[in-house]
Amino acid sequence: MSLPSLIQMMSQLIATPSISCSQASWDQSNKAVITLLESWLTQLGFRCEVLPIANQKDKFNLIATLGEGTGGLVLSGHTDTVPYDQGRWQSDPFKLTEREQKLYGLGSCDMKGFFAIALDAIKSMADVPFEEPLIILATADEESSMSGARALVEAGLPKARYALIGEPTSLTPIYAHKGIMMERIEVRGKSGHSSNPKLGVNALDTMHTVISDLMQFRQELKNEYSNTDFLIDYPTMNLGCIHGGDNPNRICGHCDLEFDIRTLPGMDDDHLIQAIQTRLANIADQTGTQIEFNRLFPAVPAFATSRNSDIVKACEQLTNKSAQTVAFATEGAFLNQLGMETLVLGPGSIDQAHQPNEFIALDQIEPMQNVIRSLVKRYCLNE
Ligand SMILES: [Zn+2]
Numbered sequence: 001m002s003l004p005s006l007i008q009m010m011s012q013l014i015a016t017p018s019i020s021c022s023q024a025s026w027d028q029s030n031k032a033v034i035t036l037l038e039s040w041l042t043q044l045g046f047r048c049e050v051l052p053i054a055n056q057k058d059k060f061n062l063i064a065t066l067g068e069g070t071g072g073l074v075l076s077g078h079t080d081t082v083p084y085d086q087g088r089w090q091s092d093p094f095k096l097t098e099r100e101q102k103l104y105g106l107g108s109c110d111m112k113g114f115f116a117i118a119l120d121a122i123k124s125m126a127d128v129p130f131e132e133p134l135i136i137l138a139t140a141d142e143e144s145s146m147s148g149a150r151a152l153v154e155a156g157l158p159k160a161r162y163a164l165i166g167e168p169t170s171l172t173p174i175y176a177h178k179g180i181m182m183e184r185i186e187v188r189g190k191s192g193h194s195s196n197p198k199l200g201v202n203a204l205d206t207m208h209t210v211i212s213d214l215m216q217f218r219q220e221l222k223n224e225y226s227n228t229d230f231l232i233d234y235p236t237m238n239l240g241c242i243h244g245g246d247n248p249n250r251i252c253g254h255c256d257l258e259f260d261i262r263t264l265p266g267m268d269d270d271h272l273i274q275a276i277q278t279r280l281a282n283i284a285d286q287t288g289t290q291i292e293f294n295r296l297f298p299a300v301p302a303f304a305t306s307r308n309s310d311i312v313k314a315c316e317q318l319t320n321k322s323a324q325t326v327a328f329a330t331e332g333a334f335l336n337q338l339g340m341e342t343l344v345l346g347p348g349s350i351d352q353a354h355q356p357n358e359f360i361a362l363d364q365i366e367p368m369q370n371v372i373r374s375l376v377k378r379y380c381l382n383e
Contacts (some may be wrong), residue, residue: 019081065135073162082143088357121368165335172319172345172351177332178265181273182260183293188253221272238260273299310364314374
Protein backbone atom coordinates (compact mmCIF):
# COMPACT_ATOMS: atom_id res chain seq x y z
CA MET A 1 0.00 0.00 0.00
CA SER A 2 1.51 3.32 -0.99
CA LEU A 3 1.02 6.73 0.57
CA PRO A 4 -1.99 8.67 -0.76
CA SER A 5 -1.24 11.68 -2.96
CA LEU A 6 -0.60 15.06 -1.41
CA ILE A 7 -4.10 16.26 -2.32
CA GLN A 8 -5.68 13.07 -0.97
CA MET A 9 -3.83 13.43 2.31
CA MET A 10 -4.77 17.09 2.63
CA SER A 11 -8.40 16.28 1.80
CA GLN A 12 -8.56 13.57 4.44
CA LEU A 13 -6.96 15.77 7.12
CA ILE A 14 -9.36 18.62 6.38
CA ALA A 15 -12.36 16.27 6.29
CA THR A 16 -11.48 15.20 9.84
CA PRO A 17 -12.72 17.92 12.22
CA SER A 18 -10.39 18.73 15.13
CA ILE A 19 -11.45 22.11 16.45
CA SER A 20 -9.92 23.22 19.71
CA CYS A 21 -11.54 26.00 21.65
CA SER A 22 -11.78 27.29 25.19
CA GLN A 23 -15.58 27.14 24.74
CA ALA A 24 -16.54 23.55 25.49
CA SER A 25 -19.37 23.56 22.92
CA TRP A 26 -16.80 23.92 20.10
CA ASP A 27 -13.99 21.80 21.50
CA GLN A 28 -13.31 18.46 19.79
CA SER A 29 -10.84 15.58 20.08
CA ASN A 30 -7.85 15.54 17.71
CA LYS A 31 -7.59 11.74 17.89
CA ALA A 32 -8.77 11.03 14.37
CA VAL A 33 -6.19 13.38 12.83
CA ILE A 34 -3.44 11.79 14.93
CA THR A 35 -4.59 8.34 13.76
CA LEU A 36 -4.43 9.38 10.09
CA LEU A 37 -0.91 10.78 10.48
CA GLU A 38 0.16 7.74 12.44
CA SER A 39 -1.01 5.36 9.72
CA TRP A 40 0.81 7.26 6.95
CA LEU A 41 4.00 7.72 8.98
CA THR A 42 4.03 4.05 9.95
CA GLN A 43 3.86 3.20 6.24
CA LEU A 44 6.95 5.36 5.72
CA GLY A 45 8.79 3.39 8.41
CA PHE A 46 8.52 5.91 11.26
CA ARG A 47 8.22 4.69 14.86
CA CYS A 48 5.10 6.38 16.21
CA GLU A 49 4.36 7.31 19.80
CA VAL A 50 0.88 8.64 20.57
CA LEU A 51 0.95 10.51 23.87
CA PRO A 52 -2.32 11.29 25.69
CA ILE A 53 -2.34 14.71 27.33
CA ALA A 54 -3.00 14.65 31.06
CA ASN A 55 -6.21 16.37 32.17
CA GLN A 56 -7.34 16.95 28.58
CA LYS A 57 -9.98 14.51 27.46
CA ASP A 58 -9.23 12.83 24.13
CA LYS A 59 -6.28 15.04 23.20
CA PHE A 60 -3.04 13.59 21.94
CA ASN A 61 0.43 14.48 20.69
CA LEU A 62 2.20 12.34 18.11
CA ILE A 63 5.96 11.89 17.94
CA ALA A 64 7.05 9.94 14.85
CA THR A 65 10.74 9.17 14.48
CA LEU A 66 12.83 7.83 11.62
CA GLY A 67 16.47 7.06 12.37
CA GLU A 68 18.35 7.51 15.60
CA GLY A 69 20.82 9.85 17.20
CA THR A 70 21.11 12.96 19.32
CA GLY A 71 20.97 15.52 16.51
CA GLY A 72 18.51 15.64 13.70
CA LEU A 73 15.44 17.64 12.77
CA VAL A 74 11.89 18.01 14.02
CA LEU A 75 9.17 19.06 11.59
CA SER A 76 6.35 20.30 13.79
CA GLY A 77 2.75 21.28 13.34
CA HIS A 78 -0.50 21.43 15.28
CA THR A 79 -3.38 19.12 14.51
CA ASP A 80 -6.19 21.39 15.69
CA THR A 81 -7.98 24.23 13.94
CA VAL A 82 -9.94 27.20 15.20
CA PRO A 83 -13.77 27.15 14.97
CA TYR A 84 -15.39 28.38 11.74
CA ASP A 85 -18.12 30.87 10.89
CA GLN A 86 -21.07 28.84 9.68
CA GLY A 87 -22.58 30.27 6.50
CA ARG A 88 -19.68 32.56 5.72
CA TRP A 89 -17.73 29.99 3.70
CA GLN A 90 -18.22 29.79 -0.07
CA SER A 91 -17.57 26.06 0.11
CA ASP A 92 -17.78 23.38 2.81
CA PRO A 93 -14.91 24.12 5.25
CA PHE A 94 -14.37 20.36 5.66
CA LYS A 95 -14.14 19.63 1.94
CA LEU A 96 -10.85 20.57 0.28
CA THR A 97 -11.90 22.62 -2.74
CA GLU A 98 -9.68 23.93 -5.53
CA ARG A 99 -10.53 27.28 -7.13
CA GLU A 100 -8.20 29.61 -9.03
CA GLN A 101 -4.94 27.93 -8.05
CA LYS A 102 -5.91 27.84 -4.39
CA LEU A 103 -6.92 25.02 -2.07
CA TYR A 104 -9.72 26.03 0.29
CA GLY A 105 -10.56 24.34 3.58
CA LEU A 106 -10.44 24.76 7.35
CA GLY A 107 -6.81 24.09 8.27
CA SER A 108 -5.54 24.29 4.68
CA CYS A 109 -2.87 26.84 5.63
CA ASP A 110 -3.18 26.77 9.45
CA MET A 111 -1.95 24.11 9.37
CA LYS A 112 -3.06 20.62 8.42
CA GLY A 113 -1.87 21.29 4.88
CA PHE A 114 1.70 21.42 6.16
CA PHE A 115 1.59 17.75 7.22
CA ALA A 116 0.45 16.62 3.78
CA ILE A 117 3.14 18.76 2.15
CA ALA A 118 5.86 17.49 4.50
CA LEU A 119 4.94 13.80 4.20
CA ASP A 120 4.75 14.05 0.44
CA ALA A 121 8.14 15.82 0.38
CA ILE A 122 9.94 13.16 2.42
CA LYS A 123 8.27 10.01 1.10
CA SER A 124 10.97 9.43 -1.52
CA MET A 125 13.75 9.99 1.06
CA ALA A 126 12.42 7.70 3.78
CA ASP A 127 14.15 4.51 2.60
CA VAL A 128 17.65 6.05 2.69
CA PRO A 129 19.26 5.30 6.08
CA PHE A 130 19.46 8.54 8.09
CA GLU A 131 22.55 9.49 10.09
CA GLU A 132 20.47 11.60 12.45
CA PRO A 133 16.75 11.29 13.21
CA LEU A 134 13.91 12.99 11.40
CA ILE A 135 10.97 13.54 13.74
CA ILE A 136 7.46 14.53 12.73
CA LEU A 137 5.75 16.18 15.68
CA ALA A 138 1.99 16.73 15.70
CA THR A 139 0.56 18.60 18.67
CA ALA A 140 -2.86 19.21 20.23
CA ASP A 141 -4.61 22.41 21.30
CA GLU A 142 -2.20 24.95 19.84
CA GLU A 143 -5.13 27.21 19.02
CA SER A 144 -6.49 27.17 22.57
CA SER A 145 -4.40 26.35 25.64
CA MET A 146 -1.20 25.06 23.99
CA SER A 147 -1.59 22.11 26.37
CA GLY A 148 0.02 19.81 23.80
CA ALA A 149 3.28 21.75 23.67
CA ARG A 150 3.24 22.27 27.43
CA ALA A 151 2.89 18.49 27.95
CA LEU A 152 5.90 17.90 25.70
CA VAL A 153 8.02 20.26 27.81
CA GLU A 154 6.87 18.33 30.92
CA ALA A 155 7.84 15.04 29.30
CA GLY A 156 11.13 16.38 27.92
CA LEU A 157 10.22 15.12 24.43
CA PRO A 158 11.14 15.15 21.63
CA LYS A 159 14.85 15.78 21.48
CA ALA A 160 16.68 16.99 18.40
CA ARG A 161 19.11 19.68 17.43
CA TYR A 162 16.82 21.70 15.19
CA ALA A 163 13.09 22.21 14.71
CA LEU A 164 10.95 23.77 12.04
CA ILE A 165 7.35 24.77 12.75
CA GLY A 166 5.35 24.96 9.52
CA GLU A 167 2.93 27.73 10.53
CA PRO A 168 1.83 29.91 7.61
CA THR A 169 4.49 32.58 7.15
CA SER A 170 4.34 32.89 3.34
CA LEU A 171 7.67 31.01 3.29
CA THR A 172 9.42 33.69 5.33
CA PRO A 173 11.75 32.47 8.10
CA ILE A 174 10.59 33.70 11.51
CA TYR A 175 13.05 33.64 14.42
CA ALA A 176 11.14 35.54 17.11
CA HIS A 177 7.73 36.66 18.33
CA LYS A 178 6.37 38.24 21.45
CA GLY A 179 4.74 36.31 24.29
CA ILE A 180 1.16 36.81 25.46
CA MET A 181 -0.48 36.71 28.83
CA MET A 182 -4.10 37.51 29.62
CA GLU A 183 -5.11 38.41 33.12
CA ARG A 184 -8.16 39.32 35.17
CA ILE A 185 -8.35 41.50 38.25
CA GLU A 186 -11.41 41.37 40.50
CA VAL A 187 -11.91 44.08 43.08
CA ARG A 188 -14.38 43.27 45.86
CA GLY A 189 -15.50 46.17 48.05
CA LYS A 190 -18.78 46.55 49.92
CA SER A 191 -21.99 47.96 48.48
CA GLY A 192 -24.22 50.38 50.37
CA HIS A 193 -26.41 53.47 50.03
CA SER A 194 -24.61 56.16 48.09
CA SER A 195 -25.79 58.93 50.46
CA ASN A 196 -23.14 57.92 53.01
CA PRO A 197 -19.72 56.78 51.72
CA LYS A 198 -18.98 55.24 55.12
CA LEU A 199 -21.66 52.59 54.50
CA GLY A 200 -19.47 50.72 52.00
CA VAL A 201 -16.15 50.36 50.24
CA ASN A 202 -16.24 51.49 46.64
CA ALA A 203 -14.70 48.97 44.26
CA LEU A 204 -14.75 51.44 41.36
CA ASP A 205 -12.67 53.89 43.37
CA THR A 206 -10.17 51.12 44.02
CA MET A 207 -10.20 50.07 40.36
CA HIS A 208 -9.26 53.64 39.49
CA THR A 209 -6.16 53.23 41.65
CA VAL A 210 -5.47 49.80 40.11
CA ILE A 211 -5.68 51.18 36.57
CA SER A 212 -3.44 54.15 37.38
CA ASP A 213 -0.93 51.76 38.87
CA LEU A 214 -1.06 49.38 35.89
CA MET A 215 -0.51 52.30 33.51
CA GLN A 216 2.46 53.38 35.62
CA PHE A 217 3.81 49.81 35.49
CA ARG A 218 3.27 49.74 31.73
CA GLN A 219 5.43 52.84 31.39
CA GLU A 220 8.12 51.31 33.59
CA LEU A 221 8.18 48.20 31.39
CA LYS A 222 8.41 50.33 28.28
CA ASN A 223 11.35 52.25 29.77
CA GLU A 224 13.09 49.06 30.83
CA TYR A 225 12.70 46.81 27.77
CA SER A 226 13.14 47.43 24.10
CA ASN A 227 13.93 45.30 21.08
CA THR A 228 14.12 46.99 17.69
CA ASP A 229 13.61 43.67 15.86
CA PHE A 230 9.91 44.18 16.51
CA LEU A 231 7.61 46.66 14.81
CA ILE A 232 6.26 47.60 18.25
CA ASP A 233 9.64 47.51 19.93
CA TYR A 234 8.52 47.53 23.58
CA PRO A 235 6.27 45.31 25.73
CA THR A 236 2.62 46.36 25.60
CA MET A 237 -0.23 46.17 28.06
CA ASN A 238 -3.79 46.60 26.83
CA LEU A 239 -6.63 47.24 29.25
CA GLY A 240 -9.30 45.35 27.33
CA CYS A 241 -12.57 45.35 29.25
CA ILE A 242 -14.07 46.43 32.53
CA HIS A 243 -17.32 45.56 34.30
CA GLY A 244 -18.54 46.87 37.59
CA GLY A 245 -21.34 48.20 39.70
CA ASP A 246 -25.04 48.39 38.94
CA ASN A 247 -26.60 51.72 39.89
CA PRO A 248 -25.53 55.35 40.37
CA ASN A 249 -27.05 55.49 43.84
CA ARG A 250 -25.30 52.40 45.16
CA ILE A 251 -21.71 52.16 46.33
CA CYS A 252 -20.05 49.91 43.80
CA GLY A 253 -19.34 46.55 45.43
CA HIS A 254 -17.45 44.81 42.67
CA CYS A 255 -15.44 45.68 39.60
CA ASP A 256 -13.51 43.43 37.20
CA LEU A 257 -10.83 44.30 34.67
CA GLU A 258 -9.23 42.15 31.98
CA PHE A 259 -6.01 43.02 30.20
CA ASP A 260 -3.22 41.48 28.15
CA ILE A 261 0.54 41.89 28.21
CA ARG A 262 2.70 41.15 25.18
CA THR A 263 6.22 40.40 26.33
CA LEU A 264 9.55 40.66 24.57
CA PRO A 265 12.02 37.76 24.42
CA GLY A 266 14.17 37.77 27.53
CA MET A 267 11.43 38.95 29.89
CA ASP A 268 10.69 36.66 32.83
CA ASP A 269 6.93 35.94 32.86
CA ASP A 270 6.85 34.75 36.48
CA HIS A 271 8.77 37.77 37.66
CA LEU A 272 6.35 40.05 35.84
CA ILE A 273 3.34 38.41 37.45
CA GLN A 274 4.91 38.61 40.89
CA ALA A 275 5.53 42.33 40.41
CA ILE A 276 1.85 42.90 39.54
CA GLN A 277 0.68 40.80 42.48
CA THR A 278 2.84 42.79 44.90
CA ARG A 279 1.47 46.08 43.58
CA LEU A 280 -2.11 44.82 43.86
CA ALA A 281 -1.56 43.59 47.42
CA ASN A 282 -0.39 47.10 48.40
CA ILE A 283 -3.48 48.68 46.85
CA ALA A 284 -5.75 46.19 48.62
CA ASP A 285 -4.12 47.11 51.94
CA GLN A 286 -4.48 50.83 51.32
CA THR A 287 -8.09 50.69 50.21
CA GLY A 288 -9.57 47.98 52.40
CA THR A 289 -10.78 45.99 49.39
CA GLN A 290 -10.11 42.43 48.36
CA ILE A 291 -8.25 42.14 45.08
CA GLU A 292 -8.06 38.84 43.28
CA PHE A 293 -5.70 38.26 40.42
CA ASN A 294 -6.25 35.41 37.96
CA ARG A 295 -4.73 34.32 34.70
CA LEU A 296 -7.24 33.78 31.91
CA PHE A 297 -4.92 31.14 30.47
CA PRO A 298 -1.29 30.13 31.10
CA ALA A 299 1.20 32.49 29.49
CA VAL A 300 2.62 31.81 26.05
CA PRO A 301 6.27 32.77 26.44
CA ALA A 302 8.04 35.01 23.95
CA PHE A 303 10.05 33.10 21.36
CA ALA A 304 13.50 33.88 20.04
CA THR A 305 16.16 31.81 18.31
CA SER A 306 19.54 33.34 17.58
CA ARG A 307 19.75 34.84 14.11
CA ASN A 308 23.12 33.12 13.89
CA SER A 309 21.61 29.65 14.35
CA ASP A 310 22.41 27.35 11.47
CA ILE A 311 18.73 26.68 10.75
CA VAL A 312 18.03 30.41 10.49
CA LYS A 313 20.97 30.94 8.15
CA ALA A 314 20.11 27.85 6.09
CA CYS A 315 16.46 28.87 5.66
CA GLU A 316 17.38 32.46 4.79
CA GLN A 317 19.49 31.04 2.00
CA LEU A 318 16.88 28.51 0.86
CA THR A 319 14.07 31.06 0.72
CA ASN A 320 16.20 34.02 -0.32
CA LYS A 321 14.51 36.04 2.44
CA SER A 322 15.98 37.47 5.60
CA ALA A 323 14.53 36.19 8.87
CA GLN A 324 11.86 38.31 10.52
CA THR A 325 9.63 38.60 13.55
CA VAL A 326 5.82 38.24 13.59
CA ALA A 327 2.95 39.49 15.72
CA PHE A 328 1.33 36.08 16.29
CA ALA A 329 2.32 33.41 18.80
CA THR A 330 3.45 29.84 18.12
CA GLU A 331 4.73 26.82 20.03
CA GLY A 332 8.28 28.00 19.26
CA ALA A 333 9.21 28.96 22.82
CA PHE A 334 8.22 25.49 24.07
CA LEU A 335 10.37 23.73 21.47
CA ASN A 336 13.26 26.03 22.36
CA GLN A 337 12.76 25.05 26.01
CA LEU A 338 13.26 21.44 24.91
CA GLY A 339 16.72 22.44 23.68
CA MET A 340 16.02 22.69 19.95
CA GLU A 341 16.99 25.66 17.82
CA THR A 342 13.60 26.41 16.33
CA LEU A 343 12.51 28.34 13.29
CA VAL A 344 8.96 29.07 12.14
CA LEU A 345 8.56 28.81 8.37
CA GLY A 346 5.62 27.50 6.42
CA PRO A 347 3.43 27.71 3.34
CA GLY A 348 0.36 29.91 3.08
CA SER A 349 -0.33 33.25 4.66
CA ILE A 350 -1.43 34.11 8.18
CA ASP A 351 -3.75 36.65 6.48
CA GLN A 352 -5.92 33.71 5.40
CA ALA A 353 -5.79 31.89 8.73
CA HIS A 354 -8.58 32.02 11.31
CA GLN A 355 -11.18 33.29 8.88
CA PRO A 356 -13.79 32.14 6.34
CA ASN A 357 -12.48 30.81 3.03
CA GLU A 358 -9.07 29.91 4.44
CA PHE A 359 -6.83 28.73 1.61
CA ILE A 360 -3.32 27.75 0.68
CA ALA A 361 -2.06 28.90 -2.71
CA LEU A 362 -0.83 26.02 -4.89
CA ASP A 363 2.38 27.90 -5.71
CA GLN A 364 3.45 27.69 -2.05
CA ILE A 365 3.70 23.90 -2.10
CA GLU A 366 6.75 23.18 -4.21
CA PRO A 367 9.05 25.80 -2.65
CA MET A 368 8.09 24.50 0.80
CA GLN A 369 8.87 20.95 -0.23
CA ASN A 370 12.28 22.08 -1.47
CA VAL A 371 13.00 23.70 1.90
CA ILE A 372 11.95 20.53 3.73
CA ARG A 373 14.05 18.23 1.56
CA SER A 374 17.09 20.50 1.88
CA LEU A 375 16.77 20.60 5.67
CA VAL A 376 16.37 16.83 5.88
CA LYS A 377 19.50 16.38 3.75
CA ARG A 378 21.41 18.90 5.85
CA TYR A 379 20.45 17.67 9.32
CA CYS A 380 19.54 13.99 8.89
CA LEU A 381 21.79 12.90 6.04
CA ASN A 382 24.64 15.33 6.88
CA GLU A 383 24.93 16.35 3.25
ZN1 LIG B 1 -1.42 27.73 13.51
